[in-house]
Amino acid sequence: MSWMLLRDLLSGANKYSTGIGRIWLAIVFIFRLLVYIVAAEHVWKDEQREFECNIRQPGCENVCFDYFFPISQIRLWSLQLIMVSTPSLLVVLHVAYRESREKRHRKQLYVSLGTMDGGLWYTYLISLIVKTGFEIGFLVLFYKLYNGFSVPFLMKCDLKPCPNTVDCYISKPTEKTIFTFFLVITSCLCIMLNFTELSLLILRYFIKCCLQKHSKTFKSSVCECHSLGYTECGETRAPQLLQNHGPSFDTDIPPKGEAKLLCDTEED
Amino acid sequence: MDWGALYKVIGGVNKHSTSIGKVWITVIFIFRVMILVVAAQEVWGDEQEDFVCNTLQPGCKNVCYDHFFPVSHIRLWALQLIFVSTPALLVAMHVAYYQQETTRKFRRGEKKNEFKDLEDIKKQKVHIEGALWWTYTSSIFFRIIFEAAFMYVFYFLYSGYHLPWVLKCGIDPCPNLVDCFISRPTEKTVFTVFMISASVICMLLNVAELCYLLLKVCFRSSKRAQTQRNHPNHALKESKQNEMNELISDSGQNAITGFPS
Numbered sequence: 001m002s003w004m005l006l007r008d009l010l011s012g013a014n015k016y017s018t019g020i021g022r023i024w025l026a027i028v029f030i031f032r033l034l035v036y037i038v039a040a041e042h043v044w045k046d047e048q049r050e051f052e053c054n055i056r057q058p059g060c061e062n063v064c065f066d067y068f069f070p071i072s073q074i075r076l077w078s079l080q081l082i083m084v085s086t087p088s089l090l091v092v093l094h095v096a097y098r099e100s101r102e103k104r105h106r107k108q109l110y111v112s113l114g115t116m117d118g119g120l121w122y123t124y125l126i127s128l129i130v131k132t133g134f135e136i137g138f139l140v141l142f143y144k145l146y147n148g149f150s151v152p153f154l155m156k157c158d159l160k161p162c163p164n165t166v167d168c169y170i171s172k173p174t175e176k177t178i179f180t181f182f183l184v185i186t187s188c189l190c191i192m193l194n195f196t197e198l199s200l201l202i203l204r205y206f207i208k209c210c211l212q213k214h215s216k217t218f219k220s221s222v223c224e225c226h227s228l229g230y231t232e233c234g235e236t237r238a239p240q241l242l243q244n245h246g247p248s249f250d251t252d253i254p255p256k257g258e259a260k261l262l263c264d265t266e267e268d
Numbered sequence: 269m270d271w272g273a274l275y276k277v278i279g280g281v282n283k284h285s286t287s288i289g290k291v292w293i294t295v296i297f298i299f300r301v302m303i304l305v306v307a308a309q310e311v312w313g314d315e316q317e318d319f320v321c322n323t324l325q326p327g328c329k330n331v332c333y334d335h336f337f338p339v340s341h342i343r344l345w346a347l348q349l350i351f352v353s354t355p356a357l358l359v360a361m362h363v364a365y366y367q368q369e370t371t372r373k374f375r376r377g378e379k380k381n382e383f384k385d386l387e388d389i390k391k392q393k394v395h396i397e398g399a400l401w402w403t404y405t406s407s408i409f410f411r412i413i414f415e416a417a418f419m420y421v422f423y424f425l426y427s428g429y430h431l432p433w434v435l436k437c438g439i440d441p442c443p444n445l446v447d448c449f450i451s452r453p454t455e456k457t458v459f460t461v462f463m464i465s466a467s468v469i470c471m472l473l474n475v476a477e478l479c480y481l482l483l484k485v486c487f488r489s490s491k492r493a494q495t496q497r498n499h500p501n502h503a504l505k506e507s508k509q510n511e512m513n514e515l516i517s518d519s520g521q522n523a524i525t526g527f528p529s
Contacts, residue, residue, distance in 0.1 A: 007273065023361075030274070030354060037270055039346040050316060054326045054441065153334055154327070167441060169327035171316060174338040 003037060006085055013088035016095055016116075016124075020197040024190060025088075031186045032081060036074075040179045043172055044074035050171030057161055064157035064168045070145065073176065077183055080138040084190070087127035087134070094123040125201060132194040135187055142184070149184050151176040271301050274353060281356045284363055284394045285404075288477040292470060296353065299466045304345055308459050311452060312342045318451030325443055332437035332448045338425060341456070345463055348418040352470070355407035355414075362403040363394050401481065408478050415471045419464065429464055431456045 007029065014025055047069070053061045098120070102109050116124060142149065151173040158165040170176075275297055282293055315337070321329045396404050423429070431453040438445040450456070 004270075026357060026361075030350065030357070034270070034274060034350060035347070038350075039343045043340075043343065046316060050330060052326045052330055153331060167327060169330040169441075171330050172334055172337075172340075174334050175340060175343065178339055179343075 003033060006082065007033065009092070010085055010088055013092050016091050016120075017088070018116075018197060018201070020193055020200065021088075024193045024197070027186065027190060027193070028081070028085060032183070032190075035179075035182065035186075036077060036081065040077065040183075041074060043175050043179055044072060047072060047074075047171060051168065052171075053157065053162070053166050053168040055162060055166045057163055060157070060159075060162040060166060061168070063159045064155070064162065064166070067157065067159055068155050068168070068170075073142070073146070073151075073180060076138065076142060076145075080134070080183075080187070083134045083138070084131055087130040090123050090127045090130075091120070094120050121201070121205070125198070128194055128198050128201075132191055132198070135191045135194070139184065139187055142180075149177070149180045151180065271297075271305060274350070275301070277360065278353050278356050281360045281363070284359065284396070284400075286396065286477055286480065288473055288480060292473045292477065293356075295466065295470055295473065296349070300345075300463065300470075301349055303459075303462065303466075304342070304349070308345065308463070309342060311455050311459055312340060314451060315340065319448065320451075321437065321442070321446050321448040323442060323446045325441055328437070328439075328442040328446060329448070331439050332435070332442065332446070335437065335439055336435050336448070341422075341426075341460060344418065344422060344425075348414070348467070351414045351418070352411050355410040358407045359400070359404050362400055366394055366400065396481070401485065405478065405481055408474050408481070412471060412474045412478070415467055415474070419467055422464070429457070429460050431460065 010025060010029070014022055017025065048065055051061060051065045053064055055061075098110055110118075151170060153170060153173040155168045155170065156165050157168050278293060278297075282290055285293070316333055319329060319333050321332055323329075394400060431450060433450060433453040435448045435450065436445050437448050
């Protein structure tokens with residue numbers, strides 16, 4: 001079990017992402033995961049061994065280290081990477097669920113498994129919101145735990161069994177500060193990408209809904225919306241699947257315009 | 269995610285690069301990434317453990333090490349290699365976007381005479397012209413900037429590329445000016461000089477590739493201008509015929525040698 005498993009799982013999610021989603025994935029893989037594995041991990045490798053307090057009292061160093069670093073920055077970083085990457089798997093699971101449904105019913109229920117319409121659109125939206133929530137949550141946690149993002153070279157400690165206020169020296173504080181800021185900057189970049197993607201998705205949905213409403217007013221016959229099961233655009237209920245339509249509509253090969261209602265189809 | 273995964277991504281761009289670009293990718297992965305992973309990391313492995321100061325004062329060693337090595341050589345090289353390789357992703361994304369558009373047109377029936385099937389679209393080399401030329405040139409430009417920036421940072425941080433065997437340190441809590449000894453300074457200097465030389469070679473290759481691309485464009489546009497001047501009536505037909513001939517000869521060359529013109 002290693003980071004390769006996460007990489008392989010996320011590569012599967014790449015197929016069903018939007019353009020911005022793929023950029024996000026590239027940034028996570030290269031500027032966060034790769035930097036973590038090839039560089040950052042080694043910086044924190046000997047953090048406790050090289051943590052030195054100006055005292056010979058046994059136990060003082062251990063207690064002070066534990067007090068200043070309840071959880072190591074590098075472990076927080078790896079937790080953040082895992083938590084931030086896994087919501088993308090919701091989309092993969094949803095697509096797998098669609099695939100199993102089609103197999104069970106033995107007929108095509110969806111235009112294509114990865115088309116972002118109906119429930120998959122909501123799943124994608126939820127995954128974006130959860131990702132952003134985790135990113136912001138971890139940044140706030142980092143800030144609160146270490147009183148900022150910089151690592152000082154000296155900390156004063158007077159916990160028992162230390163006999164008085166002792167000076168404790170951290171190893172490689174400058175290098176750790178540089179990598180912590182690197183983590184914060186890439187995190188903020190990913191948050192911005194997530195917000196952009198979220199806004200674009202919602203905007204596209206409303207634009208297409210408005211266009212449909214607009215076209216409805218010019219058509220005297222049944223609205224094209226009905227071919228996708230919309231009773232009224234703008235309802236909070238999710239758009240229904242193709243299979244729920246009446247027999248008067250040809251559901252075998254729906255027109256491409258309706259199929260791409262909510263988002264451009266990502267075709268490989 | 270590791271260097272192998274980065275190699276797979278960058279290697280994918282290899283097909284659409286110029287010959288100089290292919291040499292650059294080889295130099296980067298063999299003379300820099302591989303040397304970093306198999307040799308340099310071992311040399312710097314015990315850098316803090318074996319950094320010794322002539323004092324028993326706790327904390328003096330930590331503070332002096334942090335002062336002389338704010339960022340380790342190894343980490344700087346790893347970051348340099350990552351930043352220098354990522355502009356190639358711009359080209360990879362552009363090629364992927366181009367292939368996606370071509371696939372869409374093929375499915376609509378527009379390019380059936382150019383490609384046999386969808387696999388053919390993915391296999392065929394994309395020529396560096398038009399918008400892709402700009403993307404490719406910008407990626408080379410950014411590569412040069414990143415290489416130069418990192419080389420400057422190195423020079424600035426370590427006051428040159430040579431590592432001394434003793435450093436004098438008098439920062440608090442060191443009681444006085446103490447001698448601090450670096451582990452394996454000569455070996456580290458050798459590897460530093462090697463990595464810097466490889467960096468310089470890569471920069472020269474990038475500059476050469478940039479000049480080649482610029483000359484190619486100038487040559488093509490002057491050829492077109494000349495053709496239009498000499499045969500204004502047939503200019504359009506001839507330029508189209510020239511492009512077709514180039515396409516045929518390029519794809520023929522690729523089929524035989526696998527290298528672009």
